[in-house]
Amino acid sequence: xxxxxxxxxxxxxxxxxxxxxxxxxxxxxxxxxxxxxxxxxxxxxxxxxxxxxxxxxxxxxxxxxxxxxxxxxxxxxxxxxxxxxxxxxxxxxxxxxxxxxxxxxxxxxxxxxxxxxxxxxxxxxxxxxxxxxxxxxxxxxxxxxxxxxxxxxxxxxxxxxxxxxxxxxxxxxxxxxxxxxxxxxxxxxxxxxxxxxxxxxxxxxxxxxxxxxxxxxxxxxxxxxxxxxxxxxxxxxxxxxxxxxxxxxxxxxxxxxxxxxxxxxxxxxxxxxxxxxxxxxxxxxxxxxxxxxxxxxxxxxxxxxxxxxxxxxxxxxxxxxxxxxxxxxxxxxxxxxxxxxxxxxxxxxxxxxxxxxxxxxxxxxxxxxxxxxxxxxxxxxxxxxxxxxxxxxxxxxxxxxxxxxxxxxxxxxxxxxx
DNA sequence: TCTGGGGTCCTAGGACCC
DNA sequence: TCTGGGGTCCTAGGACCC
Numbered sequence: 001x002x003x004x005x006x007x008x009x010x011x012x013x014x015x016x017x018x019x020x021x022x023x024x025x026x027x028x029x030x031x032x033x034x035x036x037x038x039x040x041x042x043x044x045x046x047x048x049x050x051x052x053x054x055x056x057x058x059x060x061x062x063x064x065x066x067x068x069x070x071x072x073x074x075x076x077x078x079x080x081x082x083x084x085x086x087x088x089x090x091x092x093x094x095x096x097x098x099x100x101x102x103x104x105x106x107x108x109x110x111x112x113x114x115x116x117x118x119x120x121x122x123x124x125x126x127x128x129x130x131x132x133x134x135x136x137x138x139x140x141x142x143x144x145x146x147x148x149x150x151x152x153x154x155x156x157x158x159x160x161x162x163x164x165x166x167x168x169x170x171x172x173x174x175x176x177x178x179x180x181x182x183x184x185x186x187x188x189x190x191x192x193x194x195x196x197x198x199x200x201x202x203x204x205x206x207x208x209x210x211x212x213x214x215x216x217x218x219x220x221x222x223x224x225x226x227x228x229x230x231x232x233x234x235x236x237x238x239x240x241x242x243x244x245x246x247x248x249x250x251x252x253x254x255x256x257x258x259x260x261x262x263x264x265x266x267x268x269x270x271x272x273x274x275x276x277x278x279x280x281x282x283x284x285x286x287x288x289x290x291x292x293x294x295x296x297x298x299x300x301x302x303x304x305x306x307x308x309x310x311x312x313x314x315x316x317x318x319x320x321x322x323x324x325x326x327x328x329x330x331x332x333x334x335x336x337x338x339x340x341x342x343x344x345x346x347x348x349x350x351x352x353x354x355x356x357x358x359x360x361x362x363x364x365x366x367x368x369x370x371x372x373x374x375x376x377x378x379x380x381x382x383x384x385x386x387x388x389x390x391x392x393x394x395x396x397x398x399x400x401x402x403x404x405x406x407x408x409x410x411x412x413x414x415x416x417x418x
Numbered sequence: 419t420c421t422g423g424g425g426t427c428c429t430a431g432g433a434c435c436c
Numbered sequence: 437t438c439t440g441g442g443g444t445c446c447t448a449g450g451a452c453c454c
Contacts (some may be wrong), residue, residue, distance in 0.1 A: 033422035034423065037420080038421055038422070056421040059421085089423055212420095216428070218427095219427070219428065220429075225431090240426095242426095244426095245424090246425075247423090249422085250422070250423090293421095337421095340423090396422090397420090
């Protein structure tokens with residue numbers, strides 16, 4: 001039977017901020033989403049004040065408790081770098097590590113003696129070297145390891161490690177825990193199960209597998225199998241080839257001028273093209289979408305157009321196609337709130353010439369390579385297409401951004417405070 | 419004034435084909 | 437009286453995740 005571990009950073013974004021700002025430690029701290037919209041990470045002290053995950057910040061700010069709360073705009077350059085540090089510590093100590101998200105990694109813990117000791121040492125090392133506090137869950141399947149991790153986070157007496165390999169211990173937790181605690185069971189499915197009289201994990205595990213399959217399709221059946229202790233989600237070390245790349249933003253203010261929306265779309269297309277080339281891919285399809293604000297009572301309008309293209313990673317060509325699609329999406333008289341560009345049909349960039357290509361592929365590749373090299377050296381946006389923007393009028397609010405301590409030379413700490 | 423962004427997988431239904 | 441069946445591809449939409 002395999003043994004999986006799941007290690008994740010406690011309040012990861014907050015911990016990353018605290019790593020470089022000792023004055024924030026042991027304080028109620030929240031990190032806000034893009035546009036300083038809502039709380040997406042909270043320290044235990046902030047949770048204790050009643051700040052909910054995803055709570056709109058502009059509402060919470062009106063409450064008196066908010067005065068004690070520190071907050072930061074999200075700083076993904078910092079969090080990505082901290083995540084890589086955690087990964088480096090893990091790969092030196094664990095045979096196989098699968099990054100699952102920016103703050104979670106699955107571990108192959110097969111055949112490791114004294115697993116409890118091992119995991120406690122692992123937590124200590126990650127904390128000391130990468131400056132991130134973590135919890136570890138252990139189980140015979142990924143789903144059980146995820147659950148164990150959740151228990152480790154909630155029950156602080158466990159010291160950050162919870163091992164659910166023992167079936168009897170597992171059964172006791174299953175009897176008391178709601179099914180909604182399980183990875184893969186969200187609000188809709190939870191409600192469906194509740195209507196069928198299934199409320200605890202134990203209820204779900206006991207249910208007839210055919211009934212589960214009928215009610216929840218193969219996805220739910222898989223969750224049940226995993227909770228029963230049979231692994232059907234293996235550790236995957238190869239990052240799967242991705243299916244799409246999306247760049248979208250809600251705006252700092254509503255947009256009602258076509259030129260402004262066009263500039264935003266061009267900027268998103270250029271950023272998407274950069275991501276595409278960074279992974280050595282080309283896109284065969286592009287989608288442009290925009291919509292009005294669903295929250296403020298404005299009339300709802302939403303539109304999206306897709307176009308097939310000759311596979312390319314060329315910024316200029318992708319921008320051209322995006323502008324063409326935007327003409328079909330734009331409708332005068334609305335105030336636009338959000339827009340985005342998505343690239344699909346991704347495939348590795350082909351090196352060889354293509355018969356009947358409508359553009360010079362070699363020349364395009366060389367130009368893009370030069371542009372990426374200049375921007376890598378002198379900073380993003382040094383060389384760009386004229387229709388894009390570097391500090392746009394429609395840009396998101398980020399009013400309380402921490403310095404990029406780890407990734408930007410000019411903002412690095414001279415003497416860090418570890 | 420003010421509510422994120424980027425992904426994945428699954429299913430249903432329509433179009434088309436033989 | 438009495439409608440073919442099965443495969444594939446595409447798209448839209450739902451649900452979930454962090």
